[in-house]
Amino acid sequence: MTTPSDHGQDASAAAGTGAPAGPASLAELERRAAARRRRPAYGHDALIACDRLVRVFTADGVEVQALQGLDLLVAEGELMALVGASGSGKSTLMNILAGLDVPTAGAAKVAGRDLLTMDAGARLGYRREVVGFVWQQTARNLLPYLTTLQNVTLPMQLSGGRRRAARTKAAERLLSMLSLDHCRDRRPHQLSGGEQQRTAIAVALANSPSVLLADEPTGELDSHTAEQVFTAFRTANEELGTTIVIVTHDQAVASEVRRTVAIRDGRTSSEVLRRTERDAATGRESLVAREYAMLDRTGRLQLPAEYTGSLGMEHRVLLELESDHIGVWPDRPADEGRAEEGSGDGPEDEAGQAPEPGDARTGMPGTADGADA
Ligand SMILES: Nc1ncnc2c1ncn2[C@@H]1O[C@H](COP(=O)(O)OP(=O)(O)O)[C@@H](O)[C@H]1O
Ligand SMILES: [Mg+2]
Numbered sequence: 001m002t003t004p005s006d007h008g009q010d011a012s013a014a015a016g017t018g019a020p021a022g023p024a025s026l027a028e029l030e031r032r033a034a035a036r037r038r039r040p041a042y043g044h045d046a047l048i049a050c051d052r053l054v055r056v057f058t059a060d061g062v063e064v065q066a067l068q069g070l071d072l073l074v075a076e077g078e079l080m081a082l083v084g085a086s087g088s089g090k091s092t093l094m095n096i097l098a099g100l101d102v103p104t105a106g107a108a109k110v111a112g113r114d115l116l117t118m119d120a121g122a123r124l125g126y127r128r129e130v131v132g133f134v135w136q137q138t139a140r141n142l143l144p145y146l147t148t149l150q151n152v153t154l155p156m157q158l159s160g161g162r163r164r165a166a167r168t169k170a171a172e173r174l175l176s177m178l179s180l181d182h183c184r185d186r187r188p189h190q191l192s193g194g195e196q197q198r199t200a201i202a203v204a205l206a207n208s209p210s211v212l213l214a215d216e217p218t219g220e221l222d223s224h225t226a227e228q229v230f231t232a233f234r235t236a237n238e239e240l241g242t243t244i245v246i247v248t249h250d251q252a253v254a255s256e257v258r259r260t261v262a263i264r265d266g267r268t269s270s271e272v273l274r275r276t277e278r279d280a281a282t283g284r285e286s287l288v289a290r291e292y293a294m295l296d297r298t299g300r301l302q303l304p305a306e307y308t309g310s311l312g313m314e315h316r317v318l319l320e321l322e323s324d325h326i327g328v329w330p331d332r333p334a335d336e337g338r339a340e341e342g343s344g345d346g347p348e349d350e351a352g353q354a355p356e357p358g359d360a361r362t363g364m365p366g367t368a369d370g371a372d373a
Contacts, residue, residue, distance in 0.1 A: 043073045045075075046075055047074055047111055047210060047211065048110050048245070049072075049073055052069045052070070052106040052296075053071075053103050053105075053106035054070075054105040055096065065266055066089045067267075071294070072093075076210075079237040079246075080246070081254045081259070081260045082261050082262075083248060083263070089265075090263055091247070092266075093263070096115060097115070097131065097211070098133050099115065099118070099123050099127045099131060100127070102115070103115070110131065111210040128155065128158060128159045129159060130211065131211045131212070132206070132242075133213045133214065134197065134201055134204050139188075141199075141204075142203065144188050148175065148183045148184055149171055149175070152171040152175065152202045153171045155206040156206050171206065177236075177239060178202055178235060179198075180195065180198055183195050194226075197218070201232050201233065205236055208240070211243045211245070212244045217233075217246065218248065218250055219250075230246075230253050230256065259273055260272045269293070269294060270293050271291070271292045272290065274287050274288065313328075313331070314331075316331050317329060317331055318330070318331060
C-alpha cells in the first residue's frame with residue numbers, strides 16, 4: 001500500500017472508498033461541500049504540525065530524499081521521543097523545526113509560525129524566542145569562555161527586554177530548578193558532561209520558548225548521567241509546561257515518555273503510547289505500552305517489515321472490511337487452496353495446463369491479465 005514513490009498522489013485515488021449508489025443531488029453535494037469547509041484544518045490545535053513534509057538534498061548531482069512526506073502532530077505540553085535508525089531523517093526534521101533549514105515541500109507550523117514562509121528577520125526571532133535547542137555535541141551548546149550564568153543570560157540579553165538584574169535572577173531560578181547552583185560561576189571545561197548538557201537545557205530555556213528540541217542530547221553520556229539529563233528535561237516539562245521533543249537512541253529514555261514516534265525512511269511509521277492502568281482486582285498500577293501504526297490522511301499505512309516479511313507480502317495485498325477491523329491478506333490466487341485439493345474447476349485446468357508457480361499473481365480478483373506469465 002505504501003511505496004516511497006507514490007507520495008504525490010491525490011486523496012481521491014484511495015481505493016475501496018464506498019461510493020454511494022446513484023448520483024448525489026445538488027443539495028447533497030452542497031451539504032457535503034459545506035461540511036468540508038467547516039472541518040478544522042489538519043493539526044489546527046497542535047503546537048507542532050508537520051504535514052507531508054519533504055526535504056530533498058542534492059549533493060554532487062545525487063538526490064537524497066531525507067524526508068518523504070512526514071506527518072507529525074505534537075500537542076502543547078507534550079514530552080515525546082523520536083526514534084529511528086541512523087539516516088532515517090531525524091536530524092533533518094529537527095533542523096527544520098529549529099528554523100535552521102527549510103523544507104523542500106509540504107507544510108510545517110510551530111506555535112502558529114509558518115516555517116516555509118518566514119523571512120530572515122522572522123526566522124531569527126523564531127530561533128531566539130519560540131524554540132530552544134540542545135545538540136548532542138556538548139561543545140556546540142555552550143560558549144567556552146563564558147560561565148554557566150553568563151551562558152544562560154546571553155540569549156536573554158540578545159533578545160533585549162529585561163534588565164541585567166532581572167536577567168541574573170531569571171537565570172539563577174533556572175539553574176536552581178535544574179540543580180546547577182554549584183555550577184553558576186564555572187566555565188564549561190570545569191563541568192562534567194552531564195552538567196554541561198543540563199546547562200545547555202538552561203540556556204535553551206532562557207527565553208521561555210514554547211518548544212524545546214533536543215537531538216540525541218544524551219548520546220555522548222553514560223547511562224547514569226543520561227538519566228540525570230533526562231530528569232532535567234522532565235522537570236522543564238512539568239514545572240514550565242514547555243513542549244519537548246527529544247531524538248534519542250537511548251531505549252531507557254524512549255520508554256520513560258508517554259509517546260514515542262518512530263521515523264522510517266523519512267516518514268513517521270509507528271508510535272508507542274504508554275499509560276498507567278490500575279488493576280481492578282489488586283489495585284496495583286502498571287505502565288501499559290501499545291504500539292500503533294500511523295495512518296496518513298490519504299489512508300496510507302506502513303506495515304512493519306517483520307509482519308509483511310513473515311507472510312511474504314510484496315507489492316500488493318488484499319483488503320477486507322469487517323465490522324470492526326480491516327483484514328490484510330497476502331496476494332495469492334483465490335483458487336490456490338482448491339487447486340491443491342485437486343478440484344477440476346479452475347480455468348487453467350480446463351485449458352489442460354497446470355498452474356505454474358510464476359502465475360501466483362494472476363489470481364487476484366479483478367486482474368485478468370497474465371502478461372508476466
Ligand atoms: N546537508 C545534507 N546534504 C546531503 N544529504 C544530507 C544532508 N543532511 C542529511 N542528509 C542525508 O539525509 C538522510 C537523513 O539524514 P539525517 O536527518 O541526518 O538522519 P538521522 O538524524 O536520522 O540519522 C541521510 O541519508 C543523510 O545522508
Ligand atoms: Mg541525526
